[in-house]
Amino acid sequence: MKIGIPKEIKNNENRVGMTPAGVLELSKLGHEIFVQSSAGESSGFDDEDYYVAGAKILPTIDRVYDQSDMIIKVKEPIQQEYELIKEDQVIFTYFHFASNQQLTEAMMERKAVCVAYETVEESDGTLPLLTPMSEVAGRMAIQQGAKYLEKPVxxxxxxxxxVPGVPPGKVLVLGAGTVGVQAAKMAAGLGAQVTVLDVNMNKLRYINDIMPSHVVTEFSNEYNIRKHIRTSDLIVGGVLIAGAKSPKLITRDMLKQMQRGAVIVDVAVDQGGCAxxxxxxxxxxxAYIIDDVVHYCVTNMPGAVPHTSTIALTNVTLPYVxxxxxxxxxxxxxxxxxxAKGLNIVNGKIVCKPILEAFDWNNAFV
Structure with a gap:
């Protein structure tokens, strides 16, 4: 198969769809790999690394799309890429269609085969291609949240x-999935007081078992959310419903109950966000500020640490590629x-039910 790895062109997206190690594995099996020149530079991989691994280096994104049967990316195609996508071409990447109607309609129009990393789901309910980026984003949520609690920002x-004699900050984590566990771990490591909310008691029991005593758990409901946001310094939104929009757990009126200068890091922004x-x-x-509350809602947080993220992503995507x-x-x-659960759009038809429900397009379901 002819496989293309274009350079990501989304704002400050520094990751690349595959490492040279992944390219080598494909090349050994006789597949042709086309890598756009400088695609891996921001992740620490030069064109020479890819060439030695067996890739052909192409100068432009147009040529990569034109010569490939399958495109391996990190983030969803943006508008400049829509016209490059061919009918029946397989696009394997993060899409998050439920929060982006324009993208959904564009991919339907192009009649591509869209396989989304975020909806590939094992029989036990785990999301193997989302997990490593959720781990990165969960850890970064505390790193960035701590930064945006500073007065200059x-x-x-x-x-x-x-510090000794001064109490630590209070962190509220919404969701006890991969993002929530990693965020709680990082916040606890800094010494913060951490509360994790979720509706899944098994997940809360797991956190109680593995976390230190200054990480506490409570059942997630509106009453408990309203109670905790009044005193929380940092809130991490990490709720995920695979393929669907995230529930809005923090409403606009709740911001007025929060402390001035508190921070929301909404890791769920790709799926519409928790707030x-x-x-x-x-x-x-x-970041931006509403009602004196700082919002950090970057859609590609792991793109800030591309070397770590690209290696972690290729580790899990390569077997499926x-x-x-x-x-x-x-x-x-x-x-x-x-x-199969990763199939979202096939030849102009949506084949993933949560996307149909997000836009109320049930007549498009195949």
Whole structure:
């Protein structure tokens, strides 16, 4: 199969779809790999690294799309890429269609085969291609949240871990999934007081078992959310419903109950966000303030640490890429139910129910 790895062109997206190590594995099996020149530089991989691994280096993104049967990316195609996508071309990347109607309609119009990392789901409910980026984003949420609590960036001027004689900050984590666990771990490591809310008691029991005593858990409901936001310095939104929009757990009126200079880091922004006031931002302009509450809602947080993120992503995507390349998407999805769940759009039709429900397009379901 002819496989293309273009340079990411989303704002400050420094990751790349595959490492040279992944390219080598595909090349050994006889597949042709086309890598756009400088695609891996921001992740620490030069063109020479890819060439030695067996890739052909192409000068432009147009040529990569034109010569490839399958495109391996990190983030969803943006508007400049729509016209480059061919009918029946397999696009394997993060899409998050439920929060982006324009993208959804564009991919339907292009009649591509869209396989979304975020909806590949194993029989036990785990999301293997979302997990490593959720781990990165969960850890970064505390790193960035601590930064935006500083006064020069309009936070309340609080050191999250405190110092002797001064109490630490309070962190509220919404969701006890991968993002929530990693955020709680990082916040606890800094010495913050941490509360994790979720509706899944098994997840809360797990956190109680593995976390230190200054991480506490409570059942997630509106009453408890309203109770905790009054005193929380940093709130991390990490609620995920695979393929669907995130529930709005923090409403606009709740902001008025929060402390001036408190920070919301909404990791769920790709799926619409956990807060009513969430809107997508970039690493170039990452934060905004509403009702004196700082919002950090960058849609590609792991793009700030591309070397770590690209290696972590290739570690989990490569086995699925190999199946798609060796067998074609139809046979690969027939043989692997987890991969089949990654199918979101096929030849102009939506085949993922949560996306249909997000836009109330039930007549488009195949």
């Amino acid at each position: 309009k936070g309340k001027g609080l050191l999250l871990g405190g 009513e006031t969430t809107r997508p931002t970039t690493h170039e302009d990452p 190999l199946k798609l390349a060796e067998n074609g998407w139809e046979k690969a999805c027939e043989d692997d139910m987890a991969l």
